[in-house]
Structures are given as structure tokens and as C-alpha cells.
Amino acid sequence: RQLEDEVASRVALIHEVHHRVKNNLQTIISLVGLESAHSKDARVKAFARTITAHVRSMNVTYELLSRTGSDHVSLKFLLEKICDNMQENRSQEECRIVTQIAGDDVWLMETTASTVALIVNELIQNSLKYAFKDRKQGQIRLKIEKGASYSWITVQDDGCGFDNKKISRANSGLGLRLISSLVQSSLKGELFIETGENGTSIRFSFSMPQAG
Numbered sequence: 001r002q003l004e005d006e007v008a009s010r011v012a013l014i015h016e017v018h019h020r021v022k023n024n025l026q027t028i029i030s031l032v033g034l035e036s037a038h039s040k041d042a043r044v045k046a047f048a049r050t051i052t053a054h055v056r057s058m059n060v061t062y063e064l065l066s067r068t069g070s071d072h073v074s075l076k077f078l079l080e081k082i083c084d085n086m087q088e089n090r091s092q093e094e095c096r097i098v099t100q101i102a103g104d105d106v107w108l109m110e111t112t113a114s115t116v117a118l119i120v121n122e123l124i125q126n127s128l129k130y131a132f133k134d135r136k137q138g139q140i141r142l143k144i145e146k147g148a149s150y151s152w153i154t155v156q157d158d159g160c161g162f163d164n165k166k167i168s169r170a171n172s173g174l175g176l177r178l179i180s181s182l183v184q185s186s187l188k189g190e191l192f193i194e195t196g197e198n199g200t201s202i203r204f205s206f207s208m209p210q211a212g
Contacts, residue, residue: 022062029055050125056085057121061114073113075153076105079142082121086128095132103144106151112206115186116153119179123155123202126175131159131200149207150189156201179204 029052036048060081064073083099090097108116124140132138138159145152179202183191189205 022059022066025055025059025062029059053089053121053125054118056089057082057117058114060085061110061117065110065113071110072107073110074105075108075113075116075144076101076103078108078113078117079120079144079153082117082124083140083142086121086124090128095128095135096137097128097132098137098139100139100141101144102141104146104151106144106146112187115182116206119182119187119204120153120155122175122179127155127157127159127200130162131157133160135159147205150205152203152205154201154203156199158199161195161197161200 032048032052032055036045036052039045039048060078061073064078064081065071079101083101087097087099120142127138127140138157141154141156143152143154143156145154180191183189183204183206187204187206189207191202191204194201194203
């Protein structure tokens with residue numbers, strides 16, 4: 001009975017922590033939105049949209065965790081929610097994006113899940129920003145590959161791609177610099193980029209304790 005009580009208390013505590021983090025992140029989103037609404041500077045509004053997208057991607061993780069009271073989250077479900085949020089925040093005038101999620105499912109601890117969510121969101125935002133110019137429709141495919149020590153996620157679009165010679169220069173941009181840093185330092189993984197006239201594919205690995 002004492003052990004059952006301790007387990008129940010721990011579950012309740014985890015649930016409360018995740019709920020508070022979720023609410024705090026939502027508050028940040030609201031504050032950034034208010035500041036953006038009061039500004040007439042297009043650069044400020046664009047920066048606010050970028051920050052909001054980053055925070056939303058992290059908020060998805062804690063929203064899922066707060067619902068279950070667990071300290072693990074389904075990667076496939078997490079990616080589905082990120083794609084859903086992306087669709088909800090696009091206007092009807094923008095290029096129509098079809099998303100597809102395939103592969104294995106992996107259960108991630110909260111720290112890994114929030115980092116993966118941030119990386120995937122950044123990759124999707126990069127595709128939306130650069131890959132589908134003058135297009136009415138595009139496709140973004142996400143694939144999960146579960147391994148014994150490392151697992152992999154691939155984010156692939158069917159956009160215009162970019163010049164291979166510019167990859168090194170592209171890596172100097174904040175987006176890919178952030179992704180590369182998070183993959184190497186936080187996930188202890190590797191990052192690979194392939195691009196051409198049929199689109200861009202970015203694949204990264206991550207190491208983490210798995211449950212189930």
C-alpha cells in the first residue's frame with residue numbers, strides 16, 4: 001500500500017509539473033503575440049512568428065505529457081501534433097501542404113522529446129519558407145527509424161532544393177546552425193543533408209533511453 005501511494009504521488013507530481021510547464025509556455029506565446037500585435041515593423045512580426053512556432057513545438061510535448069501524467073511521449077503522435085499545428089497556422093492563400101508520417105514509433109523522455117520537436121519544427125518551417133515558392137501544393141514526408149542504440153528521423157520535401165555548393169553557406173544560417181547544435185550537443189547524434197531538383201532530405205539521429 002505504501003509503495004502504491006508513493007507511485008500515485010509521483011504520477012500526480014509529474015502531471016502537475018508538465019501542466020505548469022505547458023501553461024507557462026502558453027503564456028509566453030500569448031505575450032509574444034501581444035507584442036507583435038502592437039508593432040508595425042514587419043521584421044518584428046516575422047521574428048515573433050518564428051519564436052511562437054518554436055515555443056509551440058515545445059508546448060506540444062508538455063501538452064501530451066500533461067494529459068497522461070507520464071514522463072514519456074510517443075514520437076509518432078508528437079510529429080502528428082506538430083504537423084497539425086503547422087496546418088492550423090497556415091492561411092488558405094498559402095501553398096497547400098500535404099504531410100505524411102511513416103515508420104516506427106519510439107517513446108521519448110520529455111527532454112529528448114522537446115528537443116526533437118524543436119528540430120522537426122525548424123526543418124518544417126525551413127521547407128515552408130524556401131522549398132515551395134510559386135507552388136500551389138507541396139509535400140513534406142517524415143519517417144522514423146527505430147534502432148538499438150540510435151534512432152533516426154528524416155524530414156523530406158518535394159520542393160526546389162538548393163545548390164549543393166551553398167550547403168556550407170546555408171549552414172551558417174541561424175536555422176541550420178541551431179539544428180546542428182541541438183543534434184550534436186543535446187541528442188548526441190548526427191545530421192545529414194541531401195538536396196537536388198526533386199527536393200531536400202534532412203536526416204538526423206538521436207540517442208536516448210527508451211521505454212517499452
